[in-house]
Amino acid sequence: MYRFRDADGRVLYVGKAKNLRQRLSNYFAPLRTLHERTRRMVTTAASVEWTVVPTDVDSLQLEYMWIKEFDPPFNVRYKDDKSYPFMAVTLGDEAPRVIVTRNRKIPGARYFGPYPKVWAVHETIDLMIKAFPIRTCSDASYKRAMQTGRPCFPGQIGKCGGPCSMTVTIEEHRAMVDDFVAFMAGGDERFTKDLTARMLAASAAMDYEAAAKYRDKLSAIEAVLGKSALVLPADEDADLFGIAEDELSAAVQHFVIRGGRVRGVRALTLDKEIDISGAELVDQVLQRAYGDAPDVPRRILVPALPDDAAELEEWLRERRGRKVEIAVAQRGQRADLMRTATLNAQQALIRHKTRRTSDYVARTQALTDLQEALGMAEAPLRIECFDISHLGGTNVVASMVVFEDGLPRKDQYRSFNIAETTDDTDSMYQVLTRRLAYLDRPEPVEETEGEEVTGRRKPRFAYPPQLLLVDGGQPQVEAAARALRDAGHTEIAVCGIAKRLEEIWLPGEDFPVILPRTSESLYLLQRLRDEAHRFAITHQRKRRRNDISTVLAEVPGLGASRIKVLLKHFGSVTALRAAGPGDIEAVQGIGPVLAQNIHTHLSTR
Numbered sequence: 001m002y003r004f005r006d007a008d009g010r011v012l013y014v015g016k017a018k019n020l021r022q023r024l025s026n027y028f029a030p031l032r033t034l035h036e037r038t039r040r041m042v043t044t045a046a047s048v049e050w051t052v053v054p055t056d057v058d059s060l061q062l063e064y065m066w067i068k069e070f071d072p073p074f075n076v077r078y079k080d081d082k083s084y085p086f087m088a089v090t091l092g093d094e095a096p097r098v099i100v101t102r103n104r105k106i107p108g109a110r111y112f113g114p115y116p117k118v119w120a121v122h123e124t125i126d127l128m129i130k131a132f133p134i135r136t137c138s139d140a141s142y143k144r145a146m147q148t149g150r151p152c153f154p155g156q157i158g159k160c161g162g163p164c165s166m167t168v169t170i171e172e173h174r175a176m177v178d179d180f181v182a183f184m185a186g187g188d189e190r191f192t193k194d195l196t197a198r199m200l201a202a203s204a205a206m207d208y209e210a211a212a213k214y215r216d217k218l219s220a221i222e223a224v225l226g227k228s229a230l231v232l233p234a235d236e237d238a239d240l241f242g243i244a245e246d247e248l249s250a251a252v253q254h255f256v257i258r259g260g261r262v263r264g265v266r267a268l269t270l271d272k273e274i275d276i277s278g279a280e281l282v283d284q285v286l287q288r289a290y291g292d293a294p295d296v297p298r299r300i301l302v303p304a305l306p307d308d309a310a311e312l313e314e315w316l317r318e319r320r321g322r323k324v325e326i327a328v329a330q331r332g333q334r335a336d337l338m339r340t341a342t343l344n345a346q347q348a349l350i351r352h353k354t355r356r357t358s359d360y361v362a363r364t365q366a367l368t369d370l371q372e373a374l375g376m377a378e379a380p381l382r383i384e385c386f387d388i389s390h391l392g393g394t395n396v397v398a399s400m401v402v403f404e405d406g407l408p409r410k411d412q413y414r415s416f417n418i419a420e421t422t423d424d425t426d427s428m429y430q431v432l433t434r435r436l437a438y439l440d441r442p443e444p445v446e447e448t449e450g451e452e453v454t455g456r457r458k459p460r461f462a463y464p465p466q467l468l469l470v471d472g473g474q475p476q477v478e479a480a481a482r483a484l485r486d487a488g489h490t491e492i493a494v495c496g497i498a499k500r501l502e503e504i505w506l507p508g509e510d511f512p513v514i515l516p517r518t519s520e521s522l523y524l525l526q527r528l529r530d531e532a533h534r535f536a537i538t539h540q541r542k543r544r545r546n547d548i549s550t551v552l553a554e555v556p557g558l559g560a561s562r563i564k565v566l567l568k569h570f571g572s573v574t575a576l577r578a579a580g581p582g583d584i585e586a587v588q589g590i591g592p593v594l595a596q597n598i599h600t601h602l603s604t605r
Helices: 019-027 034-044 057-071 116-129 141-146 170-186 189-206 208-226 278-288 311-322 330-356 360-374 424-440 476-488 519-553 561-569 571-577 581-585 590-604
Strands: 002-005 011-015 045-049 078-082 086-090 098-101 109-112 238-245 251-258 261-271 298-303 325-328 382-391 394-404 414-417 467-471 493-498 503-505
Touching: 002 019, 011 034, 011 057, 019 034, 057 311, 086 116, 086 170, 098 116, 116 170, 116 208, 189 208, 238 278, 238 330, 251 278, 251 330, 261 330, 278 298, 278 311, 298 330, 311 325, 360 519, 382 424, 382 519, 394 424, 394 519, 414 424, 414 519, 424 476, 467 476, 467 519, 476 493, 493 519, 561 571, 571 590, 581 590
Parallel strands: 238 298, 298 325, 382 467, 467 493
Antiparallel strands: 002 011, 002 045, 078 261, 086 098, 086 109, 238 251, 251 261, 382 394, 394 414, 493 503
């Protein structure tokens, strides 16, 4: 186990290695070869110290303890969503009760969840106490009822089934609590079978009141089971982790599956300070998830297997008391559920990255930070971002997206087709030259007659930006600066954002500007870059569809509906071009003559 410290003794990073010399050599390579975030950590550190432990499992435990104790700034930084409530059963009480809480430190309590909304917990409790009528009243009500011998108020209206309702003993209530916990932990179908048998027996004995009670309990259990779909086999207890990440952040969706059903979902986001792989991220997430967890399932499903999976399984086995398996969800129902969790994580990551831009204070701070970082005379209230997209060097297109006051102006987005180009820098120069030409066009004069305006207003495309942002590094920035000089608009600032390290390049500079990883300004530039990339890809795909549709429309006897059927059948233009006349003839509505004409037409284009 090793720790990097700064000059003041603060722990910067905690890690583990079987071979310390080999691991540290990765940090003390030439600075120019290091990832930017690793370079910042190494240059900030003043010393490194280490502790030897006997086993890999011990290293996992010590790593978790140190990260919790020191909160190192260059380790993964977690941001738990504190809004999720839990259902808790206070097993440490004389008469346990079920409550809704966000407090995870109740002594002796058993937790279920988390749940996405508070009402979802209350709804589940209302259904469960019909089948397992356990205590729901407050401790004060329970104490008063037991002292006076009068039922508590919730017990009087049928909302509390504890000993304070004067209907069951403490021992009988404890047995019911055990059934409640067992059902919630695994959705054990033995309760359904047992209640069904009791109901039928009571009915056969003509004890219809008892049969009706069993029927109502059975309905309540089926209602609870119906709230969560069966996503895995009924005997499956597992935790599944879906992860979406980019260079700076990651989002995790933790699905809690008990009895084959999703019993709870927990979401968290994290900032990645040191560049780590997907497998290393899974390692960190599992340590965080189960470091203090009282409930460890027998199977954990992850998108990638950590290098120390065997040691993690041993560490988790000590916590569970039985075997724990860490596996990758590769096929079948598990893979389907992993895709669902990953999709949720992707959406959560998008929300995480865009939440700040919806805040006026955050947007203002982002623009102010950009002004200072780039040395601009004023804040860039209008920013235009450009991106080049191509398909193997062909079908080159470009996009321009506009943000004003930190918000997108989609009505002012533009796309460009580029006929001839040599590389990305040439394409960037062409596009910016065409865009800047609009700034020099004479403005239309507005002539008024009375209060009526007869002239045209100034086109929005003619408004100059304060900042041009290009997707790329130093070469793209230099091409953009050359376009500004040739157009005579050197008053417009320009910079580029390089995706690999998220560094900001300025023209004529040998070293990039490094914005703080959690700064509002970096989030704004990332969103601009990602939006420009999305818009360029969308335009390119639309253009490719239009191109092939135009070519097919030239075939005699081939209309729009048949073109649509052809493209849907083959799935791609490449597959259609590679298909023979016999393959094309197999498509519904295409005869042999038409199939031959299509094949010949595509072969000559």
